[in-house]
Amino acid sequence: MIHDPTSPPTTAHWTVDQPLGDVPAAVDTELVRFFADRHADYDSIDPVVADGVDVLELFVTGGGKRLRPLFAWAGARAALSGGGGSLDPATGPADLLRAVGSLEFIQACALIHDDIIDRSDTRRGRPTTHRWFEAFHRDHGWYGDAAGYGESQAILIGDLAFAWADDMFMDSGVDAAALARAREPWRRMRSEVIAGQMLDIALENSGSEDPTMSQKVNTYKTAAYTVERPLHLGATLGGADAATVDLLRTAGRDIGIAFQLKDDHLGVFGDPAVTGKAAGDDLRSGKRTWLVMCALASADRSDPATAARLRAGIGTVTSDAEVDDLRQIIVDSGAAEQNSARVRELTDHAVATLRSGHLDTGIVDEIVTVADHLTDRRS
Numbered sequence: 117m118i119h120d121p122t123s124p125p126t127t128a129h130w131t132v133d134q135p136l137g138d139v140p141a142a143v144d145t146e147l148v149r150f151f152a153d154r155h156a157d158y159d160s161i162d163p164v165v166a167d168g169v170d171v172l173e174l175f176v177t178g179g180g181k182r183l184r185p186l187f188a189w190a191g192a193r194a195a196l197s198g199g200g201g202s203l204d205p206a207t208g209p210a211d212l213l214r215a216v217g218s219l220e221f222i223q224a225c226a227l228i229h230d231d232i233i234d235r236s237d238t239r240r241g242r243p244t245t246h247r248w249f250e251a252f253h254r255d256h257g258w259y260g261d262a263a264g265y266g267e268s269q270a271i272l273i274g275d276l277a278f279a280w281a282d283d284m285f286m287d288s289g290v291d292a293a294a295l296a297r298a299r300e301p302w303r304r305m306r307s308e309v310i311a312g313q314m315l316d317i318a319l320e321n322s323g324s325e326d327p328t329m330s331q332k333v334n335t336y337k338t339a340a341y342t343v344e345r346p347l348h349l350g351a352t353l354g355g356a357d358a359a360t361v362d363l364l365r366t367a368g369r370d371i372g373i374a375f376q377l378k379d380d381h382l383g384v385f386g387d388p389a390v391t392g393k394a395a396g397d398d399l400r401s402g403k404r405t406w407l408v409m410c411a412l413a414s415a416d417r418s419d420p421a422t423a424a425r426l427r428a429g430i431g432t433v434t435s436d437a438e439v440d441d442l443r444q445i446i447v448d449s450g451a452a453e454q455n456s457a458r459v460r461e462l463t464d465h466a467v468a469t470l471r472s473g474h475l476d477t478g479i480v481d482e483i484v485t486v487a488d489h490l491t492d493r494r495s
Contacts, residue, residue, distance in 0.1 A: 191350025200357030211289030221281035312337025339372025396439035402431020
């Protein structure tokens with residue numbers, strides 16, 4: 117077991133104006149507490165189930181930026197500091213923290229299933245969930261297909277994470293009226309991330325070069341799920357007025373898309389020593405991002421032969437030299453600069469939106485700092 121129920125952590129002194137920078141560690145505390153409360157029930161079923169819960173616990177508590185809880189907390193703080201909101205006396209700040217912390221279980225489900233879809237071997241320097249179960253099957257000399265067993269168990273672990281998101285959210289201690297207000301963003305966010313994943317799979321397998329499809333993937337798989345809906349969720353939990361919700365959603369949509377476009381840039385040009393991924397990982401795996409589609413469209417107009425080389429190389433290149441060749445085509449096409457300019461444009465628009473409203477400058481400044489970090493990062 118990787119948990120220690122004899123020394124549970126505490127967030128007893130958490131306050132409603134807690135800085136965003138404090139959120140990740142505090143969410144970690146609540147996640148560890150959640151698992152400690154669940155182990156007695158699930159460990160008693162069977163060692164197979166206990167091992168599965170341990171694998172999920174290590175996955176959930178073993179790393180991550182905690183962006184979604186962070187933005188949800190930002191939405192709640194915005195609601196409570198100039199956004200027309202208030203907390204029911206029955207709801208404490210730690211209850212609100214537990215509610216936003218539940219988003220990490222949705223993230224765990226999405227990543228575990230994404231790793232199966234992408235056939236990924238590692239995540240955060242450890243075997244992916246399906247590879248862990250595959251190795252367990254093989255090491256114990258069980259019958260049947262080890263890879264199939266690994267994928268089957270990982271699917272179920274992802275499903276368990278999705279179910280536990282509801283448990284942590286509904287049992288957070290937040291009052292019933294706040295939970296009812298938050299029902300719409302909670303429901304939509306969970307559905308939209310699945311829709312985005314479906315679109316992403318279709319995009320990669322169809323070979324589509326329609327930038328509209330890529331933009332839809334960016335919107336539903338990343339922007340809405342990572343920034344817009346968490347802000348929306350937190351704002352409704354805090355009782356924000358309609359104007360505040362609209363402002364936060366508009367800014368969140370821009371930040372989220374900019375975040376994904378920056379991620380696409382790193383997927384082609386990122387330093388492996390910093391990103392933890394192979395050089396040109398998106399080119400090797402065949403991801404048809406907005407960046408790649410812009411490069412193809414530009415090269416088609418100016419140099420069809422070069423466009424054909426780029427098109428043929430996406431998803432087939434293996435050597436660093438081949439990756440470097442495709443990178444240079446993308447740079448020469450102007451797509452890299454076009455992508456970077458779009459990131460700056462979206463970020464600037466989000467900042468202007470946030471500053472145009474009636475929110476407390478303190479929380480606005482904190483959100484802007486996070487947005488700048490996400491869109492000007494190296495990993």
